[in-house]
Amino acid sequence: MSTSVYKSVIIGTGPAGLTAAIYLARANLEPLIIEGPEPGGQLTTTTEVENFPGFPDGIMGPELMDNMRKQAERFGAEFQTGWVNKIDFSNRPFRISIEGREDIVAETIIVSTGASAKYLGIEGERENVGRGVSTCATCDGFFFRNKKIIVVGGGDSAMEEANFLTRFASEVVVVNRRSELRASKIMQDRARQNPKISWGLNKTPLEVLTNDRGVTGLKVKNNSTNEEEVIETDGIFIAIGHTPNTKFLDNQLQTDEQGYLLVNPGTTETNIPGVFACGDVQDHRYRQAISAAGTGCMAALDCERFLEAAESEHLQTAVR
Known part of the structure; x- marks a missing residue:
């Protein structure tokens, strides 16, 4: 050869x-x-x-x-x-x-x-990248001014992205499948002190919900009760590394x-x-x-x- x-x-x-x-x-x-x-x-x-x-x-x-x-x-x-x-x-x-x-x-x-x-591997995730699902807050945060956003993850990168996104969003909900965060204490403290950030802990993401305009919500399972619920949102940022x-x-x-x-x-x-x-x-x-x-x-x-x-x-x- x-x-x-x-x-x-x-x-x-x-x-x-x-x-x-x-x-x-x-x-x-x-x-x-x-x-x-x-x-x-x-x-x-x-x-x-x-x-x-x-x-x-x-x-x-x-x-x-x-x-x-x-x-x-x-x-x-x-x-x-x-x-x-x-x-x-x-x-x-x-x-x-x-x-x-x-x-x-x-x-x-x-x-x-x-x-x-890294992606979650849930239904509706990959096919909606660029239509409301993102893995880069710095790249796409600007497009979500005055909108409600979900950040999925519990590490330092998730806390950093959540804090960054509050510059644009009206509310940022951090969803994590564990009840505790893996992020360093200083990063957790910054996020918890941010009035625009709320918490959806101990909840496992199941499906990205959409309509013809884009993302409308994230279906999750409450790990304490095993009940499913929908968190309404305009965008979902995956921040798991x-x-x-x-x-x-x-x-x-x-x-x-x-x-x-x-x-x-x-x-x-x-x-x-x-x-x-x-x-x-x-x-x-x-x-x-x-x-x-x-x-x-x-x-x-x-x-x-x-x-x-x-x-x-x-x-x-x-x-x-």
């Missing part, structure tokens, strides 16, 4: 991977971008994006991703769809195995596979305890020289399209400088 060799391969799209592709392509490095069957990252499940600079009237998430892809293609980036099964990081250049395709060899790799929001998409790396790159890739501070460099990480796969704090795009730019520049240094070292060795 023949093998293709690339100076740089980007695994994953979204704002981080596509920004890295634009920069590398403009540097004439002809990068290959490997995208999964559902390319574009979390923005493809978002309706209108109003906080990405340069779009005063907003832009639809899928359109923004499509524009980024076209921009990368214009400068010579190549795209290939498939699942990465395995990467051999033991020697450089690195060997990438893609399901159903020939292996690829890359002098450098940029990992931008993102993080997937994210899972970084790093399993395919087989623990070859260093991660934190949650599985997010670790990079050298101020860079996108991983523990393996020539391998870089950008976007939500290494960012559990901000998780914004613009911050992901910024780290994509950083990864491309880090990658370009690494290749220049490697080429210079090779030439010096050849001269000797």
